[in-house]
Amino acid sequence: MLRILEYDRILGILEEQASSETGKAAIRRLTPVGEPGEAGHMLASTTEGMDVIRLKGGVSLSGVKDIKGAVDRAWLGSVLSASDLLKAAGTARAGRMVESLLASIDEESAELPILRELTGRLTDLKPLAREIDSAIDEDARVVDDASPELARIRRSMIQLQGSIRATLDQMIKSSHNQKMLQDPIITQRNDRYVIPVKVEYRSAFGGLVHDQSASGQTLFIEPESVVHQNNRLRELELEEEREVEKILAQLTGKVAEAGDALLSNLSILTELDVIFAKAEMGRVLKGVCPAINTEGVVSLKKARHPLIDPNQVVPIDVEMGRDYRAIIVTGPNTGGKTVTLKTVGLLSLMAQSGMPIPAEEGSILPVFSGVFADIGDEQSIEQNLSTFSGHMTNIIRILDRIDERSLVLMDELGAGTDPTEGAALAVAILEHILAKGCRLVATTHYNELKVFAHSRKGVINASVEFDVETLRPTYRLLIGVPGRSNAFDIARRLGLSQEVVDVARSQLSTEENHLEEMITGLASDRRIADEERADAERLRVEAEKLRREFADKLEAWEEEKGRLREAARREAKSLVTRTKREADEVLKELREWAKARPQDLKEHRLIEAKKRLDEAEPETDILRHDGVANGKLRRKIQVGDEVFVRSFGRKGQVTEDLGNGEFQVQIGSMKMKAAEETLEWKSSPHPAKEDTGYTSYRRQSADVRHELDLRGKMVDEAIPEIDKYLDNALLAGYPKVSLIHGKGTGALRTGVQKFLQRHPRVKEFRLGGQGEGGSGVTVVELR
Known part of the structure; x- marks a missing residue:
């Protein structure tokens, strides 16, 4: 069934998104799951992967390699090659890279509980990776600094190679030897340095012959003067091999020690690579992760077949599992009926594999126990079965395996045999499938099945739209409207005379004519409903636009109102400042009068001064x-x-x-x-007992006593009272007043006297004398 729905092609697309060889291998083995919890978990992890890609871009795990065989060999005592050790280092580094990537995403941007839990299980193998990387370069060569002994050997080799080349270079540059050489070059044969000598001068050179040219005219001779040096060089090469083997053995031991952690990390990193591959495919397909439900509800919104060109595919809406469990799709050939079947089936398989589906947000899918499809001519040609026989063989196999959680897809049910018998057989098969409680989507040409879907509870008609004017299908799926045959309309549009078409129509039974009229009416009503829905959507968009504009204007008005209030506040503050200044001038005049001519300060002058203060009060x-x-x-x-x-x-x-x-x-x-x-x-x-419309800032008129009792008050509470009391005392004409603060701890007395020191109306102050309250009272003289 997976092959019929082209699930393998989807896996191919998914495999292209994976970056590790183990991730690609895991994807090739991927199959849909049948448990809602497992499917929901996979889709949730894919959603998190899409969040990571959205926030950080692509995630590459190309450094993860299949090291299982290498770890097994290390456990058995074999020495791993430099390339195997590099693969182990790459896998060790990848774990740290993923941890760092997720750590850079704060939980406010994306919580990522599944991915964080997976990376939390990774073992930190950075020391192992660092040790391997310090000994082996990216070309899988053990570097000179891998050990002091290896560095010494290679320095000796370089020096010796230079000495050999210098000796041979003198020989080939010698005028005596040049005529004997085929070419004045130094080359190597059998890992030893040699020079090309003409065959006729063999006896003129001592040394060893290591090779001969194909023509036989040139001998590659190692002169006697460098034989000893070449022997020493070979000894150094063998020492180098032994030291490299020793280094690789030490690193292999490290890999063996970390073998369990490496394999555990490999498994987790492979799972992460598959998750990120699914997330990347979601970006490519512009897909979403559907919600999973256990009620068997299918709700696909603007679903698209993932293997059809995005610029050509027509989105479809599919609803099933609430009011009806089966959809019977009718319509012309090549109209998109089969694409509808494959879209529903393939998207279900993708969701059950944890892949995003090309649809819009809000799409819902159940987890089917199996997706069974009879689509196209998939019968066995080798068995020489007819179309009908092939379909029936497949259907029988499906009927034996389905249960109430299955999804059944049937293309051209009952086709390939006598129409009357085929329609009757199709109805019987549909009844059997519905009795099992399955979800069903079937396509057909039979009018009997249109009537069956119209009258059978839990079944609904659908059709793929056909444009009679252009004689082309629109590929739109219309739920609730059965498809018309369109044969007469198409024949008329192609040029068949109206007279012939009318005769053809007269051959139809009354029931068939009524059915066609019903379908035509339904199609017309559907078009009108679609137009009205489009108008309603347009009006909704316009209303939303107006709402936004109103909200913007309201916000601008509120900002302007706030600005005006702030300006008024600043103006009021300025007015209060000016008023205080004028009040200070009035009080200053009063003090001068009281000081110069206390006997002349009459009541009418106090009243006049108070009136000036009242008039100076700002209108706040x-x-x-x-x-x-x-x-x-x-x-x-x-x-x-x-x-x-x-x-x-x-x-x-x-x-x-x-x-x-x-x-x-x-x-x-x-x-x-x-x-x-x-x-x-x-x-x-x-x-007034209750003032609900006025906020007063005036000082209330009251008899002013010669003393103010502050006992029991805090300093912060006492200071404002003292300030107000001193102003009233000045207006009353008192040259001296008493502040009763008590003895206590002395904190209130200290606070009061500090305030009096900086008060502009206080001439001097002292503690009370005998008969005045002693240290519990401060006597204040006013200016």
Whole structure:
């Protein structure tokens, strides 16, 4: 069944995304699982892999190699080759690389619980990788620094090779010898340095002949003068081989010691490579990981066949498992019916293998116990079976294996035999499959199956759309609408006379004509519904656009409102500063009067000074258009209230309510009419129990005593009271007052006196004397 649905081609695409040889091998063995928990876990890990690719780009595990055989040989005592050791080092390094990659992704960006748990099981083999890398280079050659002895041997070899070349170089450059040489070059034969000598001068050279040219005209002779040196060089080469073998044996021992950890890491890294390969395929296919359910619900949104050109494939929506368990698809040949079957089947297999599917978010799939397909002419040609026989053989095999968790896909059910018998057999097969509780998608040309789907509970008709005008299929799947044969329309469009077409129509039975009319009506209704749905979607998009625009304007308005409030706040603060300055001037004048002529400071002057302070008070209430001031409702104006007339810029008293929102206000000796919205309430002639519309900053009038009791208060609580009390005492004309703070620990006394030291209205202060309260009282003289 996997081959019929081209699952092997999907594995080929997936294998291309893997970066390790073990990952590619694991993908070739990959098959769909049948347990929802396992499938859900695989899809969850793929989703995490897609998050990693989204955040960090591609993940390469090309350094992971299949080292199982090498580890086995190391355990048996064999010495591993340099290339095998490099593979072990690459696998050891890969584990650390993945750990570092995931560690660089903070959990706020992506939690990645599955991938973090996998990498958490990796053993740190970085020391092993470092030791191998320090001894073997990327060309699998043991480096000189792998051991001191190897470095010494290779230095000796280089020196000796230089000496041999120098000796031979003198010989080939000698004018006496040049005529005897075939070419003035130094070469090697049997790993020994030689020179090419003409055969006729053999006796003129002592030494050993190691080779002869193909023509026989040249002998490759090792002169006697370098035989001893070449012998020594060979001895050094053998020493080098023994030292290299010793180094490889030591490294092999390290690999054997870490063998279990290496194989465990290999298994985990292979699993990670498969996960990242699936994630990368999701990016290539623009796919998503569907939700898994155990209720048998199939909900594919804009699903596309992954093997069809993305620029040509037509997305389909498939719903099954809620109101109906079977879909009967009808429509013309080459219209896309078979593609629909393969899309549903292949995407189910991909999801059960942990792969993303080319569909939109919100797609849902169950985990089927098996996906069974009878598609195309897949019968055995070797058995010389007819189309019908081949299909029936396959169907019989399917019916013997299905259960309630199976997905059955049948293409052209009942085809290849007498239409009447084929339709009856198809209905019987469908009933048998439905009785098993399976999910079913079948294609057919038979009208009887359209009627069956229309009348049978749990079954629904569907069709692939055909454009009669262009005589081409659109490949769109229409759920709920059976397909028309379109034979008469196509014949008419191709030029067959209307008269012949009418005669053909008259040959159909009344039931068949009614069925065609029903299908035509359903198709028309479906088109209208699609158009209305498109209009509704367009209106929804427009409404969403308007909502966003409104939200943006509201946000801009709120920002502007905040800006205006801040400007008002700054202006009010400036006004308060100016007012405080003026109040300080008034208090200064009072102090000067009190100091210069205390007997002349009459009550009317105090009243006048207080009035100036009241008039200097800033208007800090910010009134809104809805009558709210500083978050409280504006006070209703009544006769007798003191108000501020904004249009005149002065305060006055309301003497009469004229009605219709107008009042008569007296300002000094002048009376005037004013609208309520131009008035601001300032005070009432009698105290209000609850003030809901006004925030007052005025100091309340009260009898000022000659002493202030601060006992039991903290310093932070006492300081504001002292400041206010001293101002009131000055206005009352007191030259001296007493602050009662008690003895206690002395903290309150110290805090009070520190405050008095920097107070501008304090002339001097002292502790109370006998009869004044002693150290529990501070006596203050005012300026």
